[in-house]
Amino acid sequence: MNHDFPLLRYDGAVSEIPPPSDRPPLRRDAERNRRRILTAARGLIAERGLGVGYEEIAREAEVGVGTVYRRFPSRDGLFYELFHDRVDAVVGILEEALAVEDPWEGLRRFMRRDFELQASDRGLREFMLGGADSTELGRRSRGRIQPLVAELVERARSAGRLRADVGQGDIEIILAMVGGLMDASVRVDPDLWRRYLAMVLDGIQSGDRHDELPGEPPDQAEVGRILAGWARPRRGQGRPRDPEAPARAGPQSETGS
Amino acid sequence: MNHDFPLLRYDGAVSEIPPPSDRPPLRRDAERNRRRILTAARGLIAERGLGVGYEEIAREAEVGVGTVYRRFPSRDGLFYELFHDRVDAVVGILEEALAVEDPWEGLRRFMRRDFELQASDRGLREFMLGGADSTELGRRSRGRIQPLVAELVERARSAGRLRADVGQGDIEIILAMVGGLMDASVRVDPDLWRRYLAMVLDGIQSGDRHDELPGEPPDQAEVGRILAGWARPRRGQGRPRDPEAPARAGPQSETGS
DNA sequence: TCAAAAGTGGAAGTTAACTTCAACTTATAG
DNA sequence: CTATAAGTTGAAGTTAACTTCCACTTTTGA
Known part of the structure; x- marks a missing residue:
């Protein structure tokens, strides 16, 4: 059993330094x-x-x-190789954010940098979101990330810049929610997420000041393309079929005798 | 070609009254x-x-x-039967919302009621989101819904309660974004979406007043269950496999000679 | 009542992945 | 240089849907 190698660090976080491989x-x-x-x-x-x-x-x-x-x-081994350094990067971002003097600015910065990291990698997004807990690396990552997020939230709240009724869990949900939007929109407009992150941040800060929203509201065509790419169900359901009207696809009252 | 039967109504919206079926x-x-x-x-x-x-x-x-x-x-015919009355319901909600005196309240009300309608029906959610445009009904629905949303937004903005830099497209994106969260969270906490909708609404209103957030921040276990259910990629990727460590899943430095 | 038209069921064909494995190839150590 | 262990390959098996088709059943109307 050599695949658990937590090395304690300054703050109790677990380091990701790989052990010397024992295989030839x-x-x-x-x-x-x-x-x-x-x-x-x-x-x-x-x-x-x-x-x-x-x-x-x-x-x-x-x-x-x-x-x-x-x-x-197993895919876990592959994901490990692909993502372990990315997790380190996220932890790095968190540590930087904690080093920022202004706690609210730190929280903002974390969220922005985290999304910037994920913007170019759909796999990373999925891994950080849902995939995380089904994997050894995923579980360990959450263990490293959560306490740092908690600290960031705590700082921002103590400083009075974060609404008192917002908790750590809210931040994680917000990350997932805006991340979901990003999944659908990056290809259409790579920076659109910034706009909605800004809205949510305005919604959870306790000051009454709004920052200007980055970008422009998407126009109809853009909205259409974004929605079209939103998390599809399984097989197509809009395949081109024979032009015959589907049997009774034309509306028919349910009250027909 | 009898499957197009737009009847003009007061505001140019298309009525959904079914034509007499011509099939036996x-x-x-x-x-x-x-x-x-x-x-x-x-x-x-x-x-x-x-x-x-x-x-x-x-x-x-x-x-x-x-x-x-x-x-x-084709699935379109099935979806038609399942959802055409739901679309009517959404249009009804929009009309009610437009009848509310306070424009901001009207916009809020629309969003809330729309989500309440979708909360109990995942299929409807998917249909309204991405599926919409791949279907005749979907396209027609958007055509009915969009102008009403536009009007709602316009009213709220003119009244000065909606930030001037928020457009109609933003509202549609927000509906999709919170809808995505709802997909993941309804089973864990059926009302959690209200919390994040409230945050976003606070973010897009121009007044400086925050409403209290409904509900509580989700705790760690809850967040875990929600993230676990977030839009999965295809096949499992966390199947239980033989307990052998995957070959080199244990970390190995990329720099190995 | 009975023939024709409409409808039914589900086995069998199709598709598109995922995974295994045994014959073959290549690097390495002595 | 050669024996051997390590590695490679892709065809073939497996799985899990989706869809078609036709022998059989039911309804209807004359």
Whole structure:
């Protein structure tokens, strides 16, 4: 059992320094392939999310599927390699935010930087959101991140800049909520999330001052494209079909005898 | 081509009054089955979203799959039957909201009532969000709803209660954003959305007064359950696997020779 | 009552992933 | 240089939907 290696740090947070590997090193070709797989996976997952298939990763990496399975028998191993440094980055952002003098500014800064980090990587977004708890890394990450967020919230509240009725849990929900919007909108307008983050921040601060909203309200066409990309259910449901009107798709009163 | 039957109404909106069906009436058994299918579909889709399969609907309706396909060759026809009256309800809510004297109160009321309507029906939520534009009904619905929302927004802004830099498109995005949260959280806490809607409303009003936030901040366990249910990617990715550490899932420095 | 039209059911075909594995290839150590 | 362990591959098996089709049943109207 060597896969738990918490090293205590100054504040009780757990460091992510990897232990010396105890397995024999990979063969040279294997190492090369491993690198290719990670590169391919990084790109595909950043683009399309955690769901991309091994077959596609293999194709992109110019490697057989079997190789991908051999190297990463479970997706957790792959996600570990792809995201552990990103988690470190988030922790870094949190520490920086805690170092900011003005507590409200610190909280704002954290949220903004966190979203900036996630903006370019859909996989990271999904990992941080829902995927987090199904993975060893995910659970550990939450353990590192939560106390820092709690501290940030506590500071902002004590300083009187955060509404007293807003708690740590609210911040996490807000991150998820705006993150969900980001998922749908980044491709249409990469900075739109800033606008809605600003609205929510205005809603949870206790001062009465509004910052100006960044960007412009999206126009109809933009809204349409954003909604069209919102978390689809499974298979299509708008496929082009034969032009025949579907049987009784034309309205028919339920009261027909 | 008889499946377009816009009847002009007072404000140019399109009425949804069904035309007399020109097809021969269904046989008695067919009508009975059609009813069963709709009932089953209504329940399943409200519970689990637009993605439920025909096989499952058939099982629930105690009918063969073939029957479901015969009656609803495309999902659009099914969605039409399930949702056209819900769209009418939304339009009704909008009209009521426009009749409220205080424009800001009207806007608030619309959003609240709209969410209350959607809270109990995940399928409706998905239909109103993304699914809307892939369907004849969806497109028509947007056409009816948008001008009313625009009017509501215009009123609230003229009255000076809505920030001047908030547009109609923003309201639609906010509906989608909070709707996404609702998707993830209704099962855990059916009223949690009210809290975040309140925050956003506070963020977009121009007065400096905050309403009290409904509910309490979710605690850690609650946040965990909510995030766990957030729009999953495709297949599981946290399946229980053999307890062996995945090959090199244990961290290994990328710098290994 | 009975023939025709309408409707039904569900097995079998289709699609699109995911995963395994046994024959083959390559790096490495001696 | 060679034996061997490590690694690679992609075809074939598996799973879980979706959809079609036709032999059979039910309703209807003359």
